[in-house]
Amino acid sequence: MSSYVTDKPTTVLKKSNGAAASFPLPPERRLDPSSSTAGFFQAPPKLENQFHEDTALRRVLACKIILRPQRTATWRLMAALRAVYLPSDVQSSIKPDLSRFGEDVLSQKVLKWVADAEKNTPYLRTWDTWGRRKDELVTSEGWRKLQDMGISEGMVAIPYENHFAESSRVYQFAKYHIWTGSSAYVTCPTAMTDGAARLLSNHIALPGLPANTRPVLESAYRRLTSRKPHEAWTSGQWMTERIGGSDVSQSETQATYSPETAQGDSLHGIDGSRLGPWLINGYKWFTSATDCSTTILLARTSSGGLSVFYAPMRRIASDNGFQLNGITIQRLKTKLGTRALPTAEIQLTNMQAYLLGAEGQGTREISTILNITRLHTAMTAVGLWGRGLAISRAFARVRRTRGKLLIEIPAHVHTLAKLHVEYRACMHLTFFVVTLLGISEQPLSSTPPTPKPSNLIPNSQAVPHLLRVLTPPTKALTAKHAIAGLAECMESLGGVGYLENEEMEFNIARLFRDANVLSIWEGTTDVLADDTVRVLKGKTGTQVIEALQEWVERIGYPGSDTEVGLGGESAVLWDLWTALRDDVERHGVDELRMRGRDVMWKVFDVVCGILLFKDAWSDGDTVAREVARRFLRERGKGIGDGRVDKGMDWKEAVKWDRKIVFGHDPITAPKL
Numbered sequence: 001m002s003s004y005v006t007d008k009p010t011t012v013l014k015k016s017n018g019a020a021a022s023f024p025l026p027p028e029r030r031l032d033p034s035s036s037t038a039g040f041f042q043a044p045p046k047l048e049n050q051f052h053e054d055t056a057l058r059r060v061l062a063c064k065i066i067l068r069p070q071r072t073a074t075w076r077l078m079a080a081l082r083a084v085y086l087p088s089d090v091q092s093s094i095k096p097d098l099s100r101f102g103e104d105v106l107s108q109k110v111l112k113w114v115a116d117a118e119k120n121t122p123y124l125r126t127w128d129t130w131g132r133r134k135d136e137l138v139t140s141e142g143w144r145k146l147q148d149m150g151i152s153e154g155m156v157a158i159p160y161e162n163h164f165a166e167s168s169r170v171y172q173f174a175k176y177h178i179w180t181g182s183s184a185y186v187t188c189p190t191a192m193t194d195g196a197a198r199l200l201s202n203h204i205a206l207p208g209l210p211a212n213t214r215p216v217l218e219s220a221y222r223r224l225t226s227r228k229p230h231e232a233w234t235s236g237q238w239m240t241e242r243i244g245g246s247d248v249s250q251s252e253t254q255a256t257y258s259p260e261t262a263q264g265d266s267l268h269g270i271d272g273s274r275l276g277p278w279l280i281n282g283y284k285w286f287t288s289a290t291d292c293s294t295t296i297l298l299a300r301t302s303s304g305g306l307s308v309f310y311a312p313m314r315r316i317a318s319d320n321g322f323q324l325n326g327i328t329i330q331r332l333k334t335k336l337g338t339r340a341l342p343t344a345e346i347q348l349t350n351m352q353a354y355l356l357g358a359e360g361q362g363t364r365e366i367s368t369i370l371n372i373t374r375l376h377t378a379m380t381a382v383g384l385w386g387r388g389l390a391i392s393r394a395f396a397r398v399r400r401t402r403g404k405l406l407i408e409i410p411a412h413v414h415t416l417a418k419l420h421v422e423y424r425a426c427m428h429l430t431f432f433v434v435t436l437l438g439i440s441e442q443p444l445s446s447t448p449p450t451p452k453p454s455n456l457i458p459n460s461q462a463v464p465h466l467l468r469v470l471t472p473p474t475k476a477l478t479a480k481h482a483i484a485g486l487a488e489c490m491e492s493l494g495g496v497g498y499l500e501n502e503e504m505e506f507n508i509a510r511l512f513r514d515a516n517v518l519s520i521w522e523g524t525t526d527v528l529a530d531d532t533v534r535v536l537k538g539k540t541g542t543q544v545i546e547a548l549q550e551w552v553e554r555i556g557y558p559g560s561d562t563e564v565g566l567g568g569e570s571a572v573l574w575d576l577w578t579a580l581r582d583d584v585e586r587h588g589v590d591e592l593r594m595r596g597r598d599v600m601w602k603v604f605d606v607v608c609g610i611l612l613f614k615d616a617w618s619d620g621d622t623v624a625r626e627v628a629r630r631f632l633r634e635r636g637k638g639i640g641d642g643r644v645d646k647g648m649d650w651k652e653a654v655k656w657d658r659k660i661v662f663g664h665d666p667i668t669a670p671k672l
Helices: 055-060 073-080 088-104 108-119 141-152 157-161 165-180 187-204 214-224 362-396 410-440 463-492 508-519 525-537 541-555 569-586 589-594 596-619 622-635 650-662
Strands: 010-014 020-024 123-127 133-138 235-238 254-257 278-288 294-300 306-312 314-316 322-324 327-332 343-356
Touching: 055 165, 055 410, 088 165, 108 141, 123 327, 133 327, 141 187, 157 165, 157 187, 165 187, 165 362, 165 410, 187 214, 187 235, 187 278, 187 294, 187 306, 187 343, 187 362, 214 306, 235 278, 254 294, 278 294, 278 306, 294 343, 294 362, 306 362, 322 327, 362 410, 362 463, 362 508, 362 650, 410 463, 410 596, 410 622, 410 650, 463 508, 463 525, 463 541, 463 596, 525 541, 525 589, 525 596, 541 569, 541 596, 569 596, 569 622, 589 596, 596 622, 622 650
Parallel strands: 235 294
Antiparallel strands: 010 020, 123 133, 254 278, 278 343, 294 306, 306 343, 314 322, 327 343
């Protein structure tokens, strides 16, 4: 065997016979040994303000209208309708707040709060020094600071202040999207508080509300919707028991009417309101945000019906201190993610509460909360995913492999481009359904008039039907996309992405583990698929199909893509819709429930396809057009032979990949 000896820096190569051979390194490649303080150190990526950097968010909230004189009158009309989710005057009003907030959530102060909340997780002090039961739930300073920040920023208050009427919800959730990645999941109590506030406001508006109940609910409502952290309340939402999660019909929690219990001057909540005349006894298996001030819960009355109750978490004790309102915190849950969020099992022993609505109407009453919390869950999904994609984009701009930045490597960017197409679809779907929610909450007289054929917003009669049928798929499938998408984002950083970094701005692993709960709470994927089928085949199923049909015909009619330059993709939209409609009309409810996920995905594909198609049509943006093309061709028949886009040269496809991920002007020219 030959050998090579040198006292110069060497590299090891293989000879033709398989033996190792060492050769001198050229002078320009001679390196000193690395150490903990010397050698290569990766330049950290820089996260930018997502309000400005996230193209999907910008397009959802865009107020820039591009009018092209060479286009037809139809095109100019569509450009004028570019601001689908927010009118231009509202955009101008909220832009400074969202821009400022986008900077705040990435500040070192906020990120340190996140790190503290993640490191110092909640714990329970069950006993005092002398053996007395105390059940004191201890949360970190970071968690409390983030709670206060969300409250003062109006994460619950904005839609109830209602400064922008039906657009208030879009404003709220745009801010919520920016907030999610830096919130350490204080968004969970935010969601439940929002739902509780809406439910209480509905009951406060009823003329038949008992006189002794009204001031209690009004006091709670003021605190739930306050921006002042020292007086604001948060709410829980207690439904899950050991016997069932999404199936609440078998609840073992009992409610007994006992008006004499509410008599006397010593039984008051911490706001001075008298405690309720119903006594609740039972065991709740999951109670998230157990540090809340109030709760909405389900219990069964003597009539056997499932009913909804409102109760304060604490009451004034005999020594003028505070004590839990008939609650024993049994233990805190240990979870994969959402570690900063306290989740507990609790025993209820004569918890005093108020009945909301009629006995036996619990399922109907709680749906008000579920419609809102499910949209919060969907926005959490796209918010976490959006932050993960932002980290991936930033990393691709600074990380080199084999002498090239990741932004220059076609395979890496192609994977990111696929994610961004689906992300844009989920963003448009979520904000569209949020828009429907905002419209539905306004008095009928203030809702938009019957729209022109080119307007995305349906007529007022169709809004409740579309809101009802689209909420379950939106929640379920944004969660599925976000979980898978964040796994890809984590992988895009290599080993660093898998680390639980203490620098919270780069910790995709945290985002990923937190996202995994999204497909479970507020209804698992199969539960929501079943709900979707029940809507399509239920009492109002015909009206729902008619509302969808009318909307699809106005927005995605065949041939309407001629001016967009999509090349016939609206025909794919029509094929998707007719396949869904025929499937629902031709098959029985039991069969459809068995393959409910397929039905739900069909709804998702139709609506997202239309929204992306409309986005491309609205202002002639070439990247939006390519996003719509890819989404529709992926869903359509006769997809190409594995290339990005049938008929497109692969080098041209790479250029479009880069534009989809990094915008029209990527910082580095492609090297192909």
